[in-house]
Amino acid sequence: MSVIFLLIPLSIVFAVAFLFAFIWSVRSGQYEYTTTPSMRLLLDERTATKPASEPDNSPNPKLK
């Protein structure tokens, strides 16, 4: 039965991992403005076709 002294701290470690996942999700704003992400989900696979004529027209979309 003394294995419980090992299992409890182990369970805490797992739980803390989830707590940090939650903290990360709140910090990244996932609990705010919930309307648009649900619409964006439908768009994910559609990306714009690159225009052939303007090769220069490729800014970094991840500019943040």
Next chain:
Amino acid sequence: MTTYPTIAGPERVSATAETRASGCFHCGAACAAEGVRFAGKAFCCLGCRTVFEILSAGGLEQFYQLNEAAGTRPPQAMASNQYCYLDEPGVRARLVDFADATLTRVTFHLPTVHCIACVWLLENLFHLKPGIGQSQVNFARKEAAIAFDPTRVKLSEVATLLASLGYEPKLNLADLDAKPANPAERRLWLQLGVAGFAFGNAMFFAITGYFGLDAFTGPQLKVFIGWLNLLLAVPVVTFSAADYYRSAWRSLRQRLLNIDVPIAAGVVAIFAQSVWEVASGHGEGYFDSLCGLIFFLLCGKLFQQKTFDRLAFDRDYKSFFPLSVTRRRGHAEERVALSQLSAGNHLVLRNGELIPADSKLLSGPALIDYSFVTGESEPVEKRPGDYLYAGGRQLGSSIELEMVKPVSQSYLTSLWNQAAFRKDRSGTLNALTNAYSQRFTKVIIAIALGAAVFWTFVNPGKSLNAFTAVLIVACPCALALAAPFALGTSQRVLGRQKVFLKNPFVLETLAKVDAIVFDKTGTLTAAGAGSVTWHGTPLNEAEERWIYSMTRHSTHPLAVRIGEAIARQHFPEPVRSFLETTGCGIEGSVAGNEIWLGSATWLESRGLVCVARCDEGTAPSESPHIGSMVHVALNGHYRGCYALASALRADAAQLIAKLSVNYELALLSGDNEQEQERFRVLFGPGPHLQFHQSPLDKLGFIKRLQREGKTVMMVGDGLNDAGALKQADVGVAVVESVSAFSPASDIIASAAMVPHLAEVLSYAKQSVATVRAAFLISTVYNVVGVGIAASGNLSPVVCAILMPLSSVSVVAFACGVTAWLGGRLRGGELRVESRSNADSQLSTPRSQPTGGVP
């Protein structure tokens, strides 16, 4: 929530594109036969074609596959320097969210965003212009946050690009104010997460002790669990519960006992007692109950923080005023920010633009729509030299003004310097709970002291224990949860009926209201919706057709309304020698007949007698002699007049009848007395009816009522009511469309809900009664708990059962009863429209006065 447009497959679009002959490929508007054609597609105008060209050049044709004809027509004539003022350092710095050498981020409000294709297009904006980076759309708020490289693209160019695509940024003065930082909700979510995490784990660990599991492992388990739970509780007590200490301390310094005082005392007592038990090896403490308590409290706090994303309750005139205006210097016109204007500047206003400051009219004639400011429902005609107040809208051709006063000192804006706008009413929040907690806290402290004194004499070892036990068990978790959950549920129920409360506690004040003051325009009457009736010698069909042909040539609002009313199947005939005399009327000849339409004085000046006074013998309430009259003469003979009534809202009479039983009513109007008789009949002999009221008069009237000890609710809709709405205990702003501007208020209500005001008020009363009943239940729990505690027998198990049980049962009761009452409210008299209907209307763009949406 939101109804999503269907996504059409590519095949389907190309097929319909060929077959659809009439609709514009971009915006779907009807195309004229000679409409613009490009790449085999029909467009209604050059603007739409240009958008199509921009999108196909940028590789974004998929826009049309996401939603057919989803486009918005771009503004017809856009000056090249329209947005130049955005590059002024002063304007720019206050408008952008973030700026450094290579990156600027700005958030624009784009009212025409309306579907999934808009989201896609705006988030792919970087394909269209080098230097634009990631953009993110907030659909509910109709906002786009756009990042760009300031060395490659200017802010004005970003705005111009958006406008040329049909997403004209709406910029107003309020955009220059500091934007609120991250929502406070983020911190609350974190506090809740930490508390929930600790609660769940601590409860599981503590159960081992409650079920006697330590019999198998020896006493070390109990010690181990005790320390583990102590560890879990530390972040909860220091971080999650931090706001309660702060609030309790603030309240104590004001010599008050709000609900947070006993909560903070309870938390500290539980924690101290538990730490002592664990450290001294006496027991495992109450950490599980402590974490659960704070978790439930934070749930309640989150629940009461429901906000309506697309609504703003604290708007002032700044959100109504544009950010820029056209200034004339010599012969050059330039777009400048309002903050750069000074008295003496010459301004040019086009159709639909707003007068930003008190000014003098230089070239006219002007037709000013003051409906939003003064409550006058009909536009006013002004001549050069006349004084124009800020806040009016020019209708018709463009005019030139000279500013007399700076923006901030105009007649309308000076209203915001009133004391009513500076008072902070957050102190009255949650008054119901705090009033109860005043008495509650005193009683609890008395009992705790009493128990301690009693045990000092009987068994001194138990004295301190009993004192903390009373504080622990009396911690008013259930009490604190009753109001947030009951009123929060009511707030949601009313929100679905399009009555939006600023916060749940508005209901407490709403239940106390005993006087209701109405503003006439827009609340009891609906402007522009009244009937048009003919009084005089009956007209034959040909004569009516001639009049109809005449009205089509005028943009005067009265002519437009008459034209709409008599249109039927008439085809207009050509009008010769048409002449419009400002302030008088219109004349012209149709099929050889001379036709005059205009005011009585104008016709009388031509030697006619306008006999149709048409108000004799009819009851005042039915009298058509209300609103405006347009007299008609054919070939020099007087024929009669059109009466244009401003219509009472449907059910206004029933509403007044219902309300007058329980409430003191009053009517304030900025309008003249011409409708006094009608409203006297409606309201009966008692209530105050006041006309010619300035915004300050209205504010003063509310103050007078309050001095008489009344709790006043003000129902209004315009900027002219702003002072009264703010001064009243409950300000209700009535809006036709929820996305339209509304002055600062406690409640924003859809105009369709005004007839149901009586039901809303009685629902508020029922909700508050529910809260009181929930108080009673929680008091019962406390009496039981305190009984156990004072006898010195409180064990962690009892605490672990009693606390969640009391909280959950009170919350279930509060939510259940208010939701049930709300269901009756919706099922009964209030079936306005289905839920999906209401929501889709919320997200539908309404045409703005400037920049039409086809």
